[in-house]
Amino acid sequence: MTRQSIALIKALTVLACLIPFGQLMARAFGIGDLGANPVQEVLHTLGRTGLNVLIITLAVTPIRRGTGLNWLVGLRRTLGLAAFGYILLHATTYAVLEQGLAWDSLLVDITQRPYITFGFLGLLLMVPLAVTSTNAMQRRLGPKWVKLHRLVYVIGVLGVLHFFWQVKIDATEPILYGIVLTLLLAHRASGWIKRRQRLGATTAL
Amino acid sequence: MLIKRPQDIKSSEITPESTFKQRRALLKAALAMGLIKAAGASAQELRPNDPTEDGRLTGLQPWPGDVDAEPTAFEHVTGYNNYYEFGTGKTDPARYAHTLKPHPWTVTVDGEADRTGTFAFEDLIKGHTLEERIYRFRCVEAWSMVVPWVGFPLGDLLRSFQPNSRANYVQFFTLNDAEQMPGVRYPVLRWPYREGLTIAEAMHPLTLLTVGLYGQVLPNQNGAPLRLIVPWKYGFKSIKSIVRIRFMEEQPQTSWNMANAREYGFYSNVNPDKDHPRWSQASERVLGGGLFASRVPSLLFNGYADQVASLYTGLDLMANY
Numbered sequence: 106m107t108r109q110s111i112a113l114i115k116a117l118t119v120l121a122c123l124i125p126f127g128q129l130m131a132r133a134f135g136i137g138d139l140g141a142n143p144v145q146e147v148l149h150t151l152g153r154t155g156l157n158v159l160i161i162t163l164a165v166t167p168i169r170r171g172t173g174l175n176w177l178v179g180l181r182r183t184l185g186l187a188a189f190g191y192i193l194l195h196a197t198t199y200a201v202l203e204q205g206l207a208w209d210s211l212l213v214d215i216t217q218r219p220y221i222t223f224g225f226l227g228l229l230l231m232v233p234l235a236v237t238s239t240n241a242m243q244r245r246l247g248p249k250w251v252k253l254h255r256l257v258y259v260i261g262v263l264g265v266l267h268f269f270w271q272v273k274i275d276a277t278e279p280i281l282y283g284i285v286l287t288l289l290l291a292h293r294a295s296g297w298i299k300r301r302q303r304l305g306a307t308t309a310l
Numbered sequence: 311m312l313i314k315r316p317q318d319i320k321s322s323e324i325t326p327e328s329t330f331k332q333r334r335a336l337l338k339a340a341l342a343m344g345l346i347k348a349a350g351a352s353a354q355e356l357r358p359n360d361p362t363e364d365g366r367l368t369g370l371q372p373w374p375g376d377v378d379a380e381p382t383a384f385e386h387v388t389g390y391n392n393y394y395e396f397g398t399g400k401t402d403p404a405r406y407a408h409t410l411k412p413h414p415w416t417v418t419v420d421g422e423a424d425r426t427g428t429f430a431f432e433d434l435i436k437g438h439t440l441e442e443r444i445y446r447f448r449c450v451e452a453w454s455m456v457v458p459w460v461g462f463p464l465g466d467l468l469r470s471f472q473p474n475s476r477a478n479y480v481q482f483f484t485l486n487d488a489e490q491m492p493g494v495r496y497p498v499l500r501w502p503y504r505e506g507l508t509i510a511e512a513m514h515p516l517t518l519l520t521v522g523l524y525g526q527v528l529p530n531q532n533g534a535p536l537r538l539i540v541p542w543k544y545g546f547k548s549i550k551s552i553v554r555i556r557f558m559e560e561q562p563q564t565s566w567n568m569a570n571a572r573e574y575g576f577y578s579n580v581n582p583d584k585d586h587p588r589w590s591q592a593s594e595r596v597l598g599g600g601l602f603a604s605r606v607p608s609l610l611f612n613g614y615a616d617q618v619a620s621l622y623t624g625l626d627l628m629a630n631y
Contacts, residue, residue: 205604219588
């Protein structure tokens with residue numbers, strides 16, 4: 106992989122991440138429409154897209170390991186920031202368009218409705234990851250950076266729970282997300298366990 | 311009587327909303343001036359009850375109790391539905407309900423009544439005066455719409471079955487046919503879909519046995535050919551495509567209550583003070599309001615408290631939700 110082709114792939118990734126947003130904007134302002142309940146349509150589309158991109162972000166490392174395509178790691182930051190962007194827009198849509206910035210009812214939602222508590226917590230945990238996503242921060246934090254960014258798995262779990270808890274009764278979709286997330290988590294966990302065992306074996310020698 | 315399937319109706323044949331509104335304004339003015347007779351006053355002479363061949367219902371009796379609000383657009387009323395027998399997505403029913411065959415249709419009446427049996431749809435509505443009533447419709451999911459329904463009071467039909475003294479409740483069942491309803495292959499809810507009312511609720515003059523909306527026979531996705539509309543309760547109480555009516559002594563089972571009793575009570579009256587365990591019921595989103603419309607406060611009994619609150623005197627509405 107040459108430097109130029111990696112730069113090109115990164116640019117294409119950014120573009121690809123912007124497509125769902127573009128589609129939504131097009132539906133909101135003219136081309137097509139958002140149906141009978143546009144606020145909910147925007148809210149759910151942003152949330153679902155955020156979760157999709159987050160899952161793709163989590164899949165980067167397993168795919169890289171499995172395929173040996175090491176340059177894939179360079180897409181992780183772009184994807185992670187895109188997921189953060191969608192989740193942030195999702196939360197903003199909820200606060201502004203859905204709740205009309207009614208602070209008292211927002212406070213009740215965040216503190217008393219578990220699915221919103223989970224979603225809000227997930228969003229909060231994404232902030233330090235976004236802030237420390239630069240090369241400079243990665244260098245400065247060193248090994249701590251890796252530990253900190255493992256939070257992304259907690260965020261994924263919170264996101265799926267948030268989705269699962271708000272569906273009325275048909276949980277097929279969040280359960281599918283849950284299965285994918287569990288597989289990704291299991292893959293990472295088995296990697297950590299193997300490494301720890303190897304490490305243990307070395308120290309024993 | 312021949313009822314065409316709603317998908318055979320060309321969109322050009324459906325009364326445009328503007329015409330619909332003008333017509334209603336005229337009818338109301340005429341009603342107010344005493345030029346035409348009010349509901350109940352020998353309305354039979356005024357017009358035929360039968361739908362025309364293209365599914366339009368003509369000469370409907372206007373109703374003085376209409377909600378003073380713009381009816382929700384026809385495309386939303388018929389395009390944004392919960393009808394899990396055709397899928398759990400809001401647009402699934404409009405997409406998939408064409409497989410429902412609302413004609414011929416029969417309804418079985420059984421239980422605590424003197425006149426029971428299986429009746430043809432036509433025989434059930436024969437002799438009843440079809441009224442057009444604009445009701446608020448509030449979903450338990452905290453969205454709402456305003457719909458011009460067509461029907462007649464359920465009580466008028468129920469009395470004809472001569473319920474006996476043990477008939478304290480009425481249970482209703484939706485069709486359960488996997489051939490016509492792809493959704494019933496999945497156990498999302500307990501099929502057949504069932505609902506229930508106390509006999510007093512069922513006999514209340516606001517409880518509408520509904521055969522149409524927007525001046526035409528019910529589209530399949532809205533519960534053709536025969537459904538309930540109980541305007542002071544959450545929408546899921548207003549059962550669709552009814553095939554069985556059962557008079558009962560004990561409180562009947564209802565599908566949502568069986569699925570989750572904590573979230574969906576037997577009464578399920580609209581009550582802004584009693585939140586759903588997972589979301590607020592204090593306000594609602596009116597469909598068709600656009601991206602920047604605010605939610606509006608929800609009303610006790612969906613705004614029909616003056617008419618129905620007396621049904622629940624002495625009942626703790628927070629405990630009996």
